[in-house]
Amino acid sequence: MEGEYYPVADVISQRRSVRRFGPEPVARGLVRELVALACRAPAPHKSRPWRFAYVATDGAKGRLAEAMSGAWLADLEAVETPVRDVQRLISRSKEQISAAPALLVACLDYSDAKEQEDERRRSAERDMFVQSLGAALQNMLLAAVERGLAGYLKGAPLFCAPAVREALELPDGWDPAFLVLLGHPEEGFEPAPRADVEVVDVMVER
Ligand SMILES: Cc1cc2nc3c(=O)[nH]c(=O)nc-3n(C[C@H](O)[C@H](O)[C@H](O)COP(=O)(O)O)c2cc1C
Numbered sequence: 001m002e003g004e005y006y007p008v009a010d011v012i013s014q015r016r017s018v019r020r021f022g023p024e025p026v027a028r029g030l031v032r033e034l035v036a037l038a039c040r041a042p043a044p045h046k047s048r049p050w051r052f053a054y055v056a057t058d059g060a061k062g063r064l065a066e067a068m069s070g071a072w073l074a075d076l077e078a079v080e081t082p083v084r085d086v087q088r089l090i091s092r093s094k095e096q097i098s099a100a101p102a103l104l105v106a107c108l109d110y111s112d113a114k115e116q117e118d119e120r121r122r123s124a125e126r127d128m129f130v131q132s133l134g135a136a137l138q139n140m141l142l143a144a145v146e147r148g149l150a151g152y153l154k155g156a157p158l159f160c161a162p163a164v165r166e167a168l169e170l171p172d173g174w175d176p177a178f179l180v181l182l183g184h185p186e187e188g189f190e191p192a193p194r195a196d197v198e199v200v201d202v203m204v205e206r
Contacts, residue, residue: 011142016191018150021183026102037143041135044128047112050136051174053105065097067167071160101183107174108133151182
């Protein structure tokens with residue numbers, strides 16, 4: 001295979017977290033297509049554990065932003081964060097949620113997880129499901145790039161799952177994990193510099 005190039009490698013290399021979007025909307029059909037492609041990911045025990053809430057209206061975005069901010073505020077105040085920082089962080093988070101042309105909450109459903117005997121194995125079982133959500137989200141981000149979109153993930157729902165569940169009235173058994181924010185990249189957007197990963201630093205041969 002040496003010397004051959006596959007488009008998927010180009011897409012992988014092009015993908016960067018894009019946090020600034022242009023005004024063009026993202027068609028609902030495209031969102032559905034990206035969800036379908038996310039669900040081609042590998043998952044444990046042949047399960048299909050991914051669930052997606054498409055936050056389609058301004059009202060739902062507003063409820064979500066309020067609920068998440070409330071939960072975050074409590075966490076920030078618990079560690080005595082300076083008021084100015086609290087205000088900056090909360091207003092930026094609300095703005096990010098409301099400005100996303102397409103917003104999804106990626107959730108996990110653990111109902112196909114196997115019962116395990118002890119905490120060590122229960123934790124490993126749970127980790128397997130979490131890993132599979134990472135695979136599904138990477139599929140989604142790559143497919144988005146291939147279609148001229150871009151976006152980023154926010155792990156905040158992991159920190160305030162009950163607030164997210166309640167704000168969106170999610171079905172029982174859906175555990176909110178990530179926000180996926182997608183849109184057309186803002187013209188002239190330059191991603192933040194990022195350190196390269198050298199294979200020699202991350203791989204050993206035995
Ligand atoms: C598990 C996970 C959680 C993340 N959470 C956030 C987040 O809360 N806010 C954010 O702006 N970016 C978040 N990101 C995006 C990372 O900041 C980004 O992937 C990283 O800086 C590398 O940049 P790149 O995606 O352009 O390669 C998250 C990424 C992952 C994989």
